[in-house]
Amino acid sequence: MNSRLKTPITRIAWNAVVLLFEKGIAAAASFVYIPYTVQAVGIATFGQILLVISYIEIVSDLTSLLSWQMVLHYGAAPYREGRRADLYHVLRFGMWLDFLSGAVGYLIGEAGLWCLSSWLGWAGPLHPVMDICLLFVFFDKTGWCVGTVRLLDKFTYLTFGNGVTASFRILASMAGYYAHMGMTYFLYVWLLSSVVLFFSDMAATFYALKKHAPARFGWRQILHRPDFLQGAWTFTVMASLNKILLAATKKLPILLIGGSIGPTEAAIYKVSDQVSNGLVRPMRTFMPALYPEFVHLREEGRMEEMHRVIRKLFFSALLFAGVALLVVVLFGDQVLHLLLGIHGEGGYLLPVLVCGALLTILGLPLEPFIVVTGRLHALFRFQVLNVVLNLPVLFIMVHLWGSMGAAYSLVLFSATLLAFFAVQARVAFARAEREQGRA
Numbered sequence: 001m002n003s004r005l006k007t008p009i010t011r012i013a014w015n016a017v018v019l020l021f022e023k024g025i026a027a028a029a030s031f032v033y034i035p036y037t038v039q040a041v042g043i044a045t046f047g048q049i050l051l052v053i054s055y056i057e058i059v060s061d062l063t064s065l066l067s068w069q070m071v072l073h074y075g076a077a078p079y080r081e082g083r084r085a086d087l088y089h090v091l092r093f094g095m096w097l098d099f100l101s102g103a104v105g106y107l108i109g110e111a112g113l114w115c116l117s118s119w120l121g122w123a124g125p126l127h128p129v130m131d132i133c134l135l136f137v138f139f140d141k142t143g144w145c146v147g148t149v150r151l152l153d154k155f156t157y158l159t160f161g162n163g164v165t166a167s168f169r170i171l172a173s174m175a176g177y178y179a180h181m182g183m184t185y186f187l188y189v190w191l192l193s194s195v196v197l198f199f200s201d202m203a204a205t206f207y208a209l210k211k212h213a214p215a216r217f218g219w220r221q222i223l224h225r226p227d228f229l230q231g232a233w234t235f236t237v238m239a240s241l242n243k244i245l246l247a248a249t250k251k252l253p254i255l256l257i258g259g260s261i262g263p264t265e266a267a268i269y270k271v272s273d274q275v276s277n278g279l280v281r282p283m284r285t286f287m288p289a290l291y292p293e294f295v296h297l298r299e300e301g302r303m304e305e306m307h308r309v310i311r312k313l314f315f316s317a318l319l320f321a322g323v324a325l326l327v328v329v330l331f332g333d334q335v336l337h338l339l340l341g342i343h344g345e346g347g348y349l350l351p352v353l354v355c356g357a358l359l360t361i362l363g364l365p366l367e368p369f370i371v372v373t374g375r376l377h378a379l380f381r382f383q384v385l386n387v388v389l390n391l392p393v394l395f396i397m398v399h400l401w402g403s404m405g406a407a408y409s410l411v412l413f414s415a416t417l418l419a420f421f422a423v424q425a426r427v428a429f430a431r432a433e434r435e436q437g438r439a
Helices: 008-041 043-062 067-081 084-120 126-133 143-151 155-178 183-212 232-260 263-299 303-340 349-363 366-372 376-401 403-438
Strands: none
Touching: 008 043, 008 155, 008 183, 008 263, 008 303, 043 084, 043 126, 043 183, 043 232, 043 263, 067 084, 067 143, 067 232, 084 126, 084 143, 084 232, 126 183, 143 155, 143 183, 155 183, 232 263, 232 376, 232 403, 263 303, 263 349, 263 403, 303 349, 303 366, 303 403, 349 403, 366 376, 366 403, 376 403
């Protein structure tokens, strides 16, 4: 069906379902390739693999610039008005941002590797393998592709790449299991999966652009920045810093557990964290649709309607949280046994991690409200303060209680952030009521 014939709500719902389907492909594939990998190399070696992957993903997250948000923010007007040359300027700048963040990320990753390799047990023959695997930082940067297909309302175009990548990783993991391959092989499979996804996303994006407006992309102008993009760099950096802080808080515990306790415990924590995030993903996938809706309500001055939407979403998330906790209590241990072949080790860890993830879900309706009401700087300042205060708590809790300490720290961090969202939202609504009273 032609996207122009759909209502905005229909497009939001359809695109959310597509995003959920993409995440579902990766989640379903992990239930196949993780058991094959664990059985091929053992739980301890699998923990080492996850430590390597977690380190590289942390580097990638810490150096990522949200080029997709820049593409949507600055590309919407040229796209709507048919200014093809300006639109291509935006896309080229997004591509340049991805390349720059990839180059900086690789250099930072190499520097960190030399500093942390002895502590994490990566010295010796594993070091050159990690030098190669750090190329993931380059291939992970396809933000301009994501922004372009979302701008063109072609969400389904990236689904094919996710399916191809999932199929490749399943088949490669099965081959490695039957061929009795080791740690290096499975690390290269993970890297090649990112390569497959990179080129799939690129092909899908250029195909979408060709269908939208066949024209030369103009590679020679990739470093040229017109006047209307002068603020794009500042916008991208500010939008990226908040996500970088969240990524560091969520992934740092895996390295701490691996370095201070061992790879087996790190593997259990990593997979439990993936399961908890997968459990709450259905609610999380629909939240990006709130931003345009809240902007629309703000422009019309309908704060009471916005309050009603937030209240309904909060109670829906609360109901979802109760069901999710019941599911993880009843079936969490069986899921970990299916993935890792263990019983009992993650029985208490998984429910605590799910609690932390559910707290973030409760706060998600409030986060876009805070942003659209002009409190982005306050949010960033609080995130910095929260991370700075949480880091020593995380170190102490991991030292005292191991993996459970890291999970408790995550719950504390999420609860503090939820409280901040609630206070800021309350202040905003009170101010709006006062302004309406004067009017």
